[in-house]
Amino acid sequence: MSTHHPSENFRDAIATVDESGQRRWVYARQPSGRFYQWRTRLSYLLLLLLFGLPWVRLGGEPLFLFNVLERRFILFGLPFTPQDFHLFAILMITAMVFIVLFTVVFGRLFCGWVCPQTIFLEMVFRKIEYWTEGDANAQKRLAKAPWTAAKVRKKVQKHSLFLLVSALIGHTFLAYVIGTDAVLATVRQSPLDAPGGFLAIVLFTGVFYAVFAYLREQVCVAICPYGRLQGVLLDDDSTNVIYDYERGEPRGKIDRGRPKRTSCTSCADCRAGGGACGDRILDRIEASLPAPPPGDCVDCGLCVQVCPTGIDIRNGIQMECINCTACIDACDTVMDKIDRPRGLIRYDSERGVRERRRKLATPRVMAYSGVLLALIALNVVLFSQRTGVDVILLRAPGQLYHTPADGTVTNLYTYQIVNKTSRPLPVTFTVPAEVGADVRLIGGAPVAAPGEVSEGALFLVVAAGDRPYPDEIPLRVSYGDDTYVVTTSFLHPAN
Ligand code: SF4
Ligand code: SF4
Incomplete structure (x- = not known):
């Protein structure tokens, strides 16, 4: 990434640490303007989604659940089991490639507009701070002021609100892990009866409070891995918030005598003896500006x-x-005040600043787009083939075939049923009538527990003399309204 700045010294230290290595606290002025307004609106929507989604149910199940403790994951109402790990892994790789591509093209757009850290810090916690302590200058003054009753009151007010919001975020975060029902159950119980849940809530609340009350921008500057990746992801064609040094430099205090261009449409008619504005403003600009003209x-x-x-x-x-x-x-x-664009x-x-032209479809972008499209296609195929139940049928080890006294030929199999749904599923095994074979279950008909692997054994039975014996038998596994066919080899006496 090229830079226009003559000295790169500013990169030797971060702005939030002083020469002695002490934290330099950032007292950011509250922004105002069209982008801030749009970010505020978007943040309300995102906060609504963040706090509301754990309460949304689809078929009785949460829309999202990331229960790492019990290895239960639900994405858009679709339960994932450990057997779906490959799907999860490919989905994560796809997400990574998307993030890389998005960053190459749009830079850190995500950080400014969507990242929960920014949304909470800038749109919730900092607004509480502006409300309780005033704008940046008032905050600075308060920090330096002696501990009077008024200062204590403001600090207590601010940190109480910080703790309250942190607790709200902590409960919501836990709801994404264990579900809202479990969180409500924990809240209704005494901490002594549900010490695990209580400790989790206290821990999450404490972490969020520490992040938003003290760590703040250090999360983005020094901790967030996505932030660290920018150096390798951004190039000259990535979109960023950028200062137009071609237009802005040489910088300098405003020349108050500089004529404004409010009425000037650059028609240049004044040169020909008076234009529509009658202002002769171009002449006045040329006469008054020092050469070379200062930047904006x-x-x-x-x-x-x-x-x-x-x-x-x-x-x-x-x-x-x-x-x-901001x-x-x-x-x-x-710029509005000094009448500049x-x-x-x-x-x-x-490149847009340096050469006044944009290049979107760079070879890098095209290559990442190709990889991303291929991964999306792979996901579509894998997800469309995903079934609610997986059946693994294996011949019992060390067994050939049996010819019991009832005159049949039997093969013994063991089966495993992986129920990837969130409801119990009664499973039946049948063989199409035309095959001439029967299923004899050892034990009762299985009911696959949700998210569990059920195991059992069964015989495939062919009547003796029913020749030729089949070499392969299609076994129908039915659960709910779905049927799944497993074809297995069948050993038998010579035909
Ligand atoms: S005029 Fe210069 S210093 Fe002032 S806000 Fe714009 S870029 Fe920053
Ligand atoms: S966009 Fe501007 S205000 Fe925001 S972090 Fe970057 S430099 Fe600072």
Whole structure:
């Protein structure tokens, strides 16, 4: 990734750590502007989904469940068992390739708009902070102020709300793991009766509180593996929140005498003796501007003040930037005020800024797209072939065939039934009538427990003298409205 910045020294340290290695707390100004408004709206929708989804049921089962303790996973109402591990693995690989492709094209769009860490920190916890302690400057003043009753009240108010929201997130997080019924049962019980659930809730609440009250942007800057990947994923054609250094530099404080271009449509008629505006503004601009004309950046520092990771986007694309768009909004406000076009900081690629052209279909993007399409096709095939029940039929070890006294020929098999659904399934075994064979179960008809593997044994029986004996027998396994056919070899005396 190229950069315009003459010195790369700023990359030697992160903006949130000072020279002595101490944390530099970020007091981010509250952004305002069109992107912030859209992000706020989207965040409400995402929060609704996040808190609401664990309560949604499909056929009596949760829509999503990630019970790692009991190895029960439900995706979009579809239960997965350990036997589906290959499907899960291929799905995860597909998701990884999608993330890589998405990042190559759109940079960290996900981080700024969808990531739960950003949504909670910027749209919930920081808003609580603005509400209880005021905007960035008031927060700074409060931090330095002595411990008065007013300060204690504000801090208690803020941290109580932080804890409350963290507890809400902790309960919801647990609901994704063990389900809402189990969480409600835990909440209704005394901690002594359900110590495991109680401890899990306390632990999750504590972790979320620590993340949003103290760790904050350090999660994005130093912990999140996706953030660490940016260096290898982004290239000159990736879209990012970027400062247009071609337009912005050389930066400098605004020249108050500079004429505004509000009425100027660049028609240049004034040169020919007065245009529609009668302003002769082009002449006045040329007469008043120093040469070379200064860039559009007035060095107001607003883009830095609103940045939740404390960086200066004008240094170039940096790993700490979560593409939250706060600096775009801040800079657009400034551009409006000084009557310059918006977009000095905008979504663009390095090449877009440098060469004023965008390139989307790069060989890298095409290659990742090809791999992704192939993986999606593979998933479609595998999922369409997925059955609710898997049956494994094996000849009993060390057995050939039997010719019991009743004059039949029998083969002994063991079976395993994997019930991948979430309901108990009575299973029946039959052989098509035209084959001339019967099934004799050892023990009763099996009922496969949900998510379990049931085992048993059965005989396939052919009447003696019913020649020629079949070499293969199709065994129908029926459960619910579905039927599954397993063809097995049948050993017998010579025909
Ligand atoms: S907000 Fe815009 S004008 Fe102000 S310092 Fe940042 S880039 Fe320059
Ligand atoms: S540089 Fe801009 S987009 Fe990046 S994190 Fe800071 S404010 Fe957000």
